[in-house]
Structures are given as C-alpha cells and as structure tokens.
Amino acid sequence: MSFERGQDGTTLLESLSSASRAPGNSSSVESIDFDVYESQTNLSKGTSRTGRTVLQSSLKWMAIALVGLATGSVASGIDYGIEFLTKSRFGLIKSLINAGCSSTVLVLVHLVLCTSLAGIAAGLVCFVSPYAAGSGIPEVKSRLNGVDLPVVAPRTLVAKACGVLFSVSAGLPCGKEGPMIHSGAIMGALFARLTTRLEPHSLLHEMDLRDFIAAGGAAGVAAAFGAPVGGVLFALEEGASFWNPQVLLQTLLCSSVAALTLNLFLGGVDSSGFGTLGALGVLTFGSYFESNATSYHIWELPFFIALGIVGGLMGAAFNALNVPLSLWRMRNVGAAGVKRFCEAAVVAAIIALIFIVPPLLLNSCYVTDVKQYKHDSLSITCVPSEHHYDSTLGLFMTPSEDAIKVLFHDPEPFHSGLLMMFGLVYFALACWTYGLGVPSGLFVPSLLSGAVLGRLIGQAVHTVGAVAPAGMYSMVGAAASLAGMARITVSLAVIIVEATGNTQYIIPILFAVMIAKAVGDLFNEGIYDIHIHLKHVPFLESDAKVQLCNEKVSKVMTRQVESLRSAESLERLSFLMQTSHNAFPVVDGTGSLLGMLSRSVLADVARECPEGLETEGPEAVDLKPYVNLGSYSIHESATVRRAYALFRSMGLRHLPVVGHGGILKGIVTRRDFLEHLTRCAV
Amino acid sequence: MSFERGQDGTTLLESLSSASRAPGNSSSVESIDFDVYESQTNLSKGTSRTGRTVLQSSLKWMAIALVGLATGSVASGIDYGIEFLTKSRFGLIKSLINAGCSSTVLVLVHLVLCTSLAGIAAGLVCFVSPYAAGSGIPEVKSRLNGVDLPVVAPRTLVAKACGVLFSVSAGLPCGKEGPMIHSGAIMGALFARLTTRLEPHSLLHEMDLRDFIAAGGAAGVAAAFGAPVGGVLFALEEGASFWNPQVLLQTLLCSSVAALTLNLFLGGVDSSGFGTLGALGVLTFGSYFESNATSYHIWELPFFIALGIVGGLMGAAFNALNVPLSLWRMRNVGAAGVKRFCEAAVVAAIIALIFIVPPLLLNSCYVTDVKQYKHDSLSITCVPSEHHYDSTLGLFMTPSEDAIKVLFHDPEPFHSGLLMMFGLVYFALACWTYGLGVPSGLFVPSLLSGAVLGRLIGQAVHTVGAVAPAGMYSMVGAAASLAGMARITVSLAVIIVEATGNTQYIIPILFAVMIAKAVGDLFNEGIYDIHIHLKHVPFLESDAKVQLCNEKVSKVMTRQVESLRSAESLERLSFLMQTSHNAFPVVDGTGSLLGMLSRSVLADVARECPEGLETEGPEAVDLKPYVNLGSYSIHESATVRRAYALFRSMGLRHLPVVGHGGILKGIVTRRDFLEHLTRCAV
Structure with a gap:
C-alpha cells in the first residue's frame, strides 16, 4: 500500500510534462471542470441552477440553429471555392493543351499551380494558426473530453476554412471534411459566447459551451457530406465524450440546418434552379438511382467480409506508418514556422509531380483528352488508345472526391494493374500528407484508397460471376478502409x-465496418486517438473502453495537497493564489473534508477582500459560503475503476479522496488516472 | 431543513405503494443495482473484475450474434405467419364472393374470422402472460432503466410472438414492431443467461444482462423494419438508459445480424430466389426506386413543417385520449383474466364490423373486386364505379402496413372526403386498441394515421402546384405523427x-419529427412514458431531462436506516434478513460510514455462519471482508441535482448520505428521488 506514483509510469509522465511542446504556447495543458459549482453564494444567486426561462431557452435553440446555418454556409463557400479553383487550374492546363504546348511545359505549369495553392494553405497554418493543420478532429475530440486546448479560436477558423480550400484545390490527397468539422466546432464555440454576452443566463457552465461545440462539429460532418444523421452519429460515436437526450436534439437540429443550407446552396449549382432541394445531383458520392445498383447474393457476403478484413489491415497499416512520420515531423519540423511551411511546399510539389509524370511516361502517352466528371479532370490517352487505360490513368489527375464517384459508379471495368498502382501510390501519398502543415481531412483519402481496393476485388469476383456491380464492392471497400483507419462504424455507414442515397447495401457495409474496426483494433488505435496521444493530450477514454487494474484509488492519488481551513487568513489565501493549483479542498479542524474551492472563486474572494466579507477573528476570511460544499468525493478504499467511472461520467477536474471519518487523504486528477492506466498497460 | 418527506408527495407515493396492482404477482417493484460490488472477498476472488479472457470475450460476442439471429428468425416467422393468416382470411372471403354469397354472409364470416384470430391473441395474453399485452416498449424501457419487472421471461416471449401474429392478422389497427422489440429483448435475456451457464465468468454483473436486453431490443426494431441502423438508434434514443461505445458495437452487431437474417428469409419470398439480399422488394414501406420520388422545392418546406405541427398535435391527442381509457381499463378490466379476454374479443368484433360495414353501406356498394397489394386486400367497388372511390374505400380492408405502402406510393389521388373519414375512424380505433389485452405495436397505426394526414395535405398542396409527389407528403406526415406520439426523432427518421430506401427526403423528415416532438412535448409525455407512469413504474429519467429543485439531498433522504456495525452479532444479522431492505450501510463505532453490504451477500454470510468465518468476540461476525468498501456516497449538503446525477449515471440502487466526519445520515433510493420530483413539479 506504499505510495508508488511515478515509479513505472514515467513514459506518460514524461509525455505529460512535455505537453508544452504542443502547438500554441500554453505552458501546460489544463482540464475543464464540467461539474456545476454549487456554493451557498451561487445557489442563492441562482447562478448554479440548470433551469431556464422560455426566452433563455428559445435563445439557446436559436443560437444552435444559427451554428448550423453558419457552418452550412462556410461549407458551401468551401465547396464553391474548391470548384472554382480546381476548374481554373484544369482550365489553364486545357488551354495550354489546346495551344499545343509540350509535355514539359504542362508539367511545369501544373507543378507551379499545385505548389502555389498548397503554399497558401501552408502559410495560413504556419503563420496564422498552427491549430489549423490536419483534420482537427483529434483537437475537437480532446476539447469535448475536457482538455482545455485553444482549438476553438476564431483565428483558427479563418486559417482552417480558407486553408482547406487551397489544400484540396492543390490536388493534395486530402479531404475537406475534417476541417469542416473543426470549423463547425469553432462556430459552435463562437455562437455560445455570443449568446452568453447577449443574455448571460441563457447558457450556463462549461457544459453548454461543450455541447455547442459538439453540435457544431456534427453540423460540419452534415455539411461535408450532406449527411445530417451521419453528423449526429459521428459526434456521438467519435466526437463527444458526454451525451444525453438534450444534446442529441440540439445536435440534430444543428446538423439538419447545416444540411439544409448546403442543399440549398448546392442545389442551385446543379442547374435545377435555386430553391430545389433533395436533388440527387448533390449527393456527395453520386446517386445510385441513375446507375446500376442491384441486389447481391448471400455467397458474396464472404467477399464483403474479406473487404472488411483487408480494409482493417490497410487502416492499421496507415496508422502504423503515420506514427514514425509524425514523430519525425514533431522533432524536426515543429508545429509552425518557416520549416513547416517549406516541408509542405516541397511535399506538395513532389506529389504534384508524382501524379502527373507516371501517366505521361507510361507507354509514351501524351495528354490529349479531357474527361468530364463533376469537375473536369485530365485524362491521359495512350497510344495505342485503350478505353480502360484511359479512364484508369485519368484517376491520377482527378480530384479525390470525384475519383471516389468514378470508382463507385463507372460501369466499365478499370485496368487492374494500373488501378493497383494508383491505389498504392495514392495510399502512400495520403499517409505522407497527413500531418503536413496544411488543413487536410482524412475521410476522402481513406475512402478513395478503399474504393480502389474494393473495385479491384469486385472486378476479380466478377470473373467468377458476381451479382453486385464492381462499383458496390468499391463502396463497401471504401467504408472498410475508413473504418479500419478511424475505427468508426455506425456513423460511417450512415454517412455512406x-x-x-443507397440503402440497399447497408448490411454489407455494416459488416465490413464492424470487421474492419475489429481487425484494426488488433494492431493499434484509431488515427485520431493516435494523434491525441502523439500530442500528449491528457485524454480520458470512456470507462467502458479502458482496462483498469484492481488497485485502490489511494495508490493513485496525489498525497501532497494544499488544503484550506473553512476560516483562513488572507496571507494563506494570497500564498495559494501563487500556486498553479486550480482548486483547493477545504477541511475543518480535524482534517475532515468540507468541499472544494475553485481558484477562480478564491480569486474573486481575494479581490473583494476585506470589504463586504464576513471575517472570523483577526484577518481570517470565512470561506464557507464560497465552498462547493456537496462536491463529489471518493473513499480511499474504492478501486481505481470506481473512481475513474465517477470522474469520467461527471466530467470532473479534481476528485478529493477521503479516508475514515471523512478525513482528506489526497486528490486525483486526470493525470493521476492516466499514469495509472499506463502502469496497468505495462 | 425539517424532514418533509411524504408531505405533499402523496400522489406518487400512493402510486408507488400500489405498484403491486401491476401485472405479475410481485408484491412491490424492486430496483436493480448496476454498480459493481467490490468487497475484499470479491476483489480477491476476481468476481468483480471487468476484464475478460479472449475465450470469454468471443463467447460474449457470439452470444450477441446469436441473439440477432434468433430475433431475426422469430421476426421472419411472424412475417410469414401474418402473411399466411391474412391471405387465408382474404382467400376465404374471395371464394365466398365468387360463390355469390350475400353481403350479410360476407360480413358474418369476416366478423367470425377476425374475432377468432383476435381471441387467440387475447387468450395468450390473458391466460399465459399478461406482460405480453401492448407493445412491450414501456416494459423493456423500464427494465433497462433498472426496474426489476419480470418482463423478460421465456413464457412472455411465446405469448408475445405468437400473439402478435394473430392480433395483426385479425385486422386490428396495430403493428408487429413493439412486440418484436419485446421479443428481441427477451431473446437477449435468454442468451445472456445461457452464456453465463456455459461459462460463468464470460458475463458479469447486471450490466451485461442489461446490455444484452438492449441489443435484443434493437435487433427487434431491425427485424421489424429491416432497419439495422434504425434499431441501434431506437435503442439509444428511446430504449437504453445506459450507453457506452462497447454497448454501441454490441447493439450494432446484434441489429445487423437480425436484419441480415430477415433479409435472407424474406428475400426468398419475393420470387428472386433464396439467398438474394438487398432486393428492393423487401423494403417494409416499399421502394421509391420504382416509383415517383423527385426533388422538392424550398417553398414546400413550410408545408412539411406544418405537417410536423399537426403530427405533433395528433400524437398529443392520441396520448391524451389513451390515458382515461387506460385508467378505465386498469380499474374495470384488470391485467389478465376472463374480463380482459372478453373486452378484447368484443372490441375486435366491433372493429371488424366498423371496417367492413361503412364501405358496404356507402352509395349502396357491393363487394366485387379484389385488388392486389403485397397481401391481397378487399376493395369495394361502388355503383357508379369511380377509380378513387375504389382505391380509397379499399384502405378500410387493407392490412395496415400495406395501407401505408399504398399511401406512400400510389400515384393516383385518393378521394379526400373518404380518406379523411378513413383517417379519423382508423385513428380512433387505433387509440381504442392500444391497451387492449392483445400484443399490439403502435408504430404502424401511428404511421398510417400520419400517412393519411400527409396524403390529404399533399393532395391539397398539389392544387397549388406542389413539386413533391403527394406520396412524399404522406411519408413526412407518417414520420411526424409517430414522432408526435412516441417523441422519437433521429431513430425514426433512419427507420423511415x-x-x-429513400434518403432524398431526410431533411423534411428531420424537421417534421423535431417539430412534432417539440409540439407534442408542450401537451404531454410520449405514449411510452405515459404508460410507464400509468403502471407506477419507478422510472428515472436522464438527469438532463428532469428539473430538480435546489434542495439539499438531506431533505430528500430516508433517515430511518437499519445499519450494521463492522462486527455484528448473528442475532442482528438474522433480524435484518427478516426486513425488506436490500442493502445495509455498515458503520463503525462512531457512526461513520464504512460501506454498503448487500442483502444477498449478507444472506451468503448468514448461511455459511458460523463455520469458516472470522468472528470477533463471542457470536460477532466480522463483516468487513464482505462490505462494498468504496461504495459511492454523497454529502448531506449536496443538492438533490448532484445526488440524482450520481445515482442515475452510475445505475445505483442505494446511495448513502453522509454528514460531517463521514457520519451516516440517511440513504436515498429511487423512490426518494421520484417523490422529490413530484414535489418539485407541483
């Protein structure tokens, strides 16, 4: 029963103390307390109450709807921007082809265009907000878990939303969806703060801010894929650490408004006239109404399950490859600055080269034809011209989202060898891209890699007489690949x-994603969790997901605690304000716990002192009215499992541990649990 | 701060003490403790651990899949049975028509057939298992909340699964989905118990049993509608009180297997040959691939929203009308026995009469034609024959599920007057039916009432040039009506x-269900919650949903507590075993709380006494090794809100309240909270 803390938990301990190396200049990562502070003062002022007037409640729901509207509008803007930039890029190349320019000139112009676009994206990350890099999902997930990262700043929104427009238009193997989720989450935080300013009592506590962020994130998914239900489920499955029926409804409203906004703006693009909703043309990955979706046969199920297995392996491989690369980047490139900018520019140039050169070299092809998908894409016809060489090589120069559409829907078979080559090249480049200093989502690259895999297997199964079209194998493969990487299941199925617009293949998709997740989990964590850990974020998993030892909480707690008496001298108060602690246990003369006093409340008390405060004896301040008297505590003989469940479920920041007679014995925080978890895992 | 318990909480208190009048012969409704019991003995034996070996884990997942398989098979059996019985019923009438029988004979035969079928269903409820009545959703929901109702007995499964086959075939305005959910939940409980018998350590605690029941319920929805994702979401939104990522995956697997099983069995029916999956023909409410789904215009959105409002009002009216009827039934009919059987038979006869007589009387019609839907249904052609009279009158004799299909898909307009008459009659009869002594689901009747409403509004909007087909208005109306009654949102949208197979209208559906829920909530609770309260079930809502006063928990707790010393005499132990309490706080000499000792553990101790036990002093038993030492407790100065959140989140059965120095002050249970809630609401 001796005090073993820190003995063998050093790895994570080091990680935690090195959290200052994370982007931003926070000297250490702090947690958020989602618990309601119920001191006598708060209770009498009514600031701790959870009820709201009708006006306050309406204001809150209106704000939620506005988050959806704003997120949908930003997403539509990004969509239009990407379309415009991509069309311009291809348009320029096309006019050069028409003008009879040589391949060398084409390659050079292509290189310059792609690198410049990627450079703008990288500039926004490296010189405006380092938190705009990557997908943003790990950051939002951490914030929702109660880790106080500065990830929801308006500055980050600008960098992220503008940045993703350029990184996707640059032809990088990345998607817009992660950044859209992050943008939505920031919108949520913004509107929550605006609402509080408008009517201070309409939103209360950290909880409401958190739930607004979750709703905004869901709206981001909804707007990225036109998937309102998928957005809600993604927030539930992957994003939010806290969930209740109220949050479900808020999130659903926010998602629905975002999807409606997107549908309204994009409906206009698709020539059916502004105001048309529910048009099949706006489906992100193309509608199967007009194409060849049919039923499938029970004997094809093992192939779909095999796709799940391979998708899981692919995802695990992606995650495993990305770890050393990310570590290398953290050591040698850093989170911001010129080095990171240069890396992004160089990588973008190399990727642009890789995507255009092999098709040119192969069989001495030359660029002749432009094939029409949603955007225009360049397709490279070979001599001797063969149709499937043509469309397969076209994939190299097609924007990723459109390439997914082609693989899902094209009834013509692709050239298997070239398709496999494309898949491998794309997979490798996508892995290289993730972690680069540009806003970059992972959904689309992972879906595309899986779509290639599915198409290959589908075409192979067709030689023995598959019933399902190869495009459907592609769809199942895409789902499996993303599930293998991100370890999401039901939300992904709904997004697809x-x-x-196809529900016919929901059963194969569900089996594929469940199996891909199970297979991936054998090897490593999901990519978002990996990046959370790489960034040394003190993230607390659901207590159903972690394996806790049967140790007593007394072996885990911090024993050196700065505590206060219920009547305390001003000197002691000012001394404690110098420390870095964020809450102090208040005890009586016998050392028995009375409750917790938070630093911010203490600061208020110290500021207002000595006037207006009841003082007991000379220079002593009566703290009782300010103490969170009923705060949760746990007995020292409770297991860590039990303490963790309480801490995690209630969203606490500090949990005092008491012994017999209510005597304060120590305190447990997020980090004590994480150290214990590391020790257990050893 | 005086002890006010019971002063004005009498209504619910009476309700609670009269819970013995609920079906079954439990003398009082007990709660379930989902918390892990961590005494020294358990910890050293390892029976409290949450980890599992690979074998135990595989066994558990296999059992979950088997629950899905069994639920899917039962659901397929019910589907086949309903099809067979309905076809036989119509076939007999048809042959009588062909033989030239008079209308009187037809009506009489119809009456006898319907009443006999309903009689079988009622017999199973009244004489086999009273818990088989109604939808079963309130019962399953209560069980998942931690109320120990005997609702998951195998006997109930037989009565429910067989019963629903007959009640639906009898042409009653009820559906099969609620009973399928209940059947699935019972399957979950059965397989959980089987697994525990096979390998005692593979499933642990009440938690696993609970999660198996939730998964089974989800599989029931999946099998009822071929909606695997809808099943998971229904369990999440309406069924389960406890949820975590692990439960999500289990539920998803169970649902997917159930949907696959159903798809496999039903695929064979639809002439595409056994083994065909994903065929559009098996879609419960018909596919829009072959029909006329198109996009809609933004100006139609207000009409969809209006459907949401009217749907909400309709649902609230249904619920309001059902309350006095249910109370009357509880007082005058009872939960089982001959009275209840007779009521069911009489009501079934009247309903059968109402459905056949008006079409016969109207415009001196006579039965001439049989129109083909999925099942055959009788359509009554009038003189002079008009097409839309024909198809509108046909609705009266069409099985409810097929009527929904017709309203969703028929491109021909219906006769508005007759349609409205049908809607009103059907709505009234559905309300009369719910609570009758037969297994009867509410989804289908509510969807059908809403489909009529939607079709009426859709046809009206078409006179001013609607873009969306009237069938789509019907679909949105159906969703709104069910949301107004059951107050479910996202799960309902996904089920539809x-x-x-139509995702185009997801946005109108989402808005309609959100608005219907909001409107309905202005008037009363959802129908399942109403029936939970009518049955006096001590149900604990999520703490986000209840409005708790700012009272201290000390005003709510029970002060008279039978407590134990850590070393206690055998006499005292045997005395306490005579009481009805299910756990006892253990205190030391000063009255300071050590932990909780459960009745079952105490019983074991008493049984094994005196041999093998450490005894302290003459006749005293050392209880310490058996006490759940770290059990949660709450400080008396904590608010009720805080205590409720802890109690509800952790699934507790008893929460000891301590004062300063850890002195035991009282205990709070489910009923203390419920009394407080009633008092708050006054």
Missing part, C-alpha cells in the same frame, strides 16, 4: 448511405 | 429511410 446519405452521401450515395 | 431504411424502410423505404
């Missing part, structure tokens, strides 16, 4: 259904 | 999408 909403983005294709 | 999965049951029609």
